[in-house]
Amino acid sequence: MSNLARIYPHDRVTLREVGLRDGLQLVRKWPDTDEKQQWLTREHAAGVRHFEIGSFLPAKSFPQFADIGEMISAVAALGDAHSAALALNERGLDDAMQTAVGEIVCVISATEDHSQANMRRSRADAIELVRKAASLRDAHAPDKIINAGIAMAFGCSISGDVEPGEVIRLAEACLEAGADVVGLADTVGYAGPHQVGAMSKAMARLCGERPFSIHLHDTRGMGIANAAAALDNGARVLDGSLGGLGGCPFAPGATGNVVFEDLVFLCETMGFATGIDLSALKQARAIAEHSMPDEAFYGALAKAGPPANLKWSA
């Protein structure tokens, strides 16, 4: 079996917990390395295997990710877990190649306006970074997975509506540039389930047996409904963050990523076994809540617990 098919088996659902990366991107206070590692190990004990744990960015600007090397080692030490981290420029790529990180995530904007405003580069340049990542990987670290995440894929806070065909063309360009996995992100929570379902179907057609991922934000309450639509239309890799940590850079005070705990429950109701123990996940949440007392933690499952008397409950 190829490394890709081993990490993302296409016959089951993979849930990526991105709280340690996307969840910490906007916070003013973050857990120290020891607390992050407790968060990680408790989630691992609950059955989580995929962790996005940081970004390769200058520690001066993003001190919450200064311990990225230690976090990668902590995931590697778990033996059966997979780490992913963002690399947003060549410097980040070079740094990533020096580590044991399992997956390098490059980011492309779906719209030229957002690409210029957010990244100060064109979409074409962003795709060239994916090509660079794949070529470095081929030369130095053949086991690493290259993931190209398309931000604003369902609507853009600058450009508004995003043409689905354009997103698919960008996804195709990322694959052609050497990406193993393409992800679509509803960065600002504009999407509804019909839109996510249609895009997932188009991605499934484009990618075949290759994985593609769907990264949803719950900014307008559609997170779980959109995840259900994605699963119903062939998506098998979904992101979520513990307690819905993450916020929205364009809507201060808004809810963040789709809530990981509720996402697990959703999958179980839909017949996708996650291998994740919802009760055990509460211990990871307790660590995160304790280390960030000023952050809002979301999610209904954490308040109510799983139904005690249903036959499928985890």
Next chain:
Amino acid sequence: MSNLARIYPHDRVTLREVGLRDGLQLVRKWPDTDEKQQWLTREHAAGVRHFEIGSFLPAKSFPQFADIGEMISAVAALGDAHSAALALNERGLDDAMQTAVGEIVCVISATEDHSQANMRRSRADAIELVRKAASLRDAHAPDKIINAGIAMAFGCSISGDVEPGEVIRLAEACLEAGADVVGLADTVGYAGPHQVGAMSKAMARLCGERPFSIHLHDTRGMGIANAAAALDNGARVLDGSLGGLGGCPFAPGATGNVVFEDLVFLCETMGFATGIDLSALKQARAIAEHSMPDEAFYGALAKAGPPANLKWSA
């Protein structure tokens, strides 16, 4: 056009705001009549037309509904709005018949265990109350709509799994007893979207052009996903409560009804025009929050607002 088709046109979605009933059922402090009427008029100004405003219950035990007569009059005064209220016994039915309430909601439990524990009567007796309601209506108030709500229709906090065929048989029995509308309630938030989709499809088959309603709780975060599945499978009448008020009698501290604001947004993303202005709805929420400062108000849309630059936004 029949009265039923006028109140519940089958070619569009009807959203019932149940905050003034289900939302106030468990609270310790509730808005006074003036505040309730402000809540009502501001929602009406935002475009809401269906209000569940109370239960015909002894004022001694349920003082929050002591002003039900005034609330019915307040809805009637709006001219183009529809009021609904629960009647749980013969006394309640008799009281309801004396008022201008537009719709009387009787409740049946999906399981015999819950029926006995919660209502101290059999399901068969509950269906007889529906028959009584329809017969009183025929004799005294032909314009009133009789609604039979089936609680625990997707899983029961006492009996666990609920057999879908049994729910459909109960729904059929309610129609046979004279109900105009049958509602299925996920009282304790056990359902996932596949289950809600399948039940909605079965109800659409059973009811034909008659309306049926879906009443969802967000106890485990599935509320909006379940609403999307209901809409995708033929449901056109959905309940929600402002700010997700309502809680769960079997899970203290849990989230309540599906959030009305998010439900409006969901419908708009799915191409169902609601006629409801999400920004104006915030004023109704402000009244409710002000009158119940100790209650948790949920919902992502209220934090983030609708997307400013999408073509379909309300």
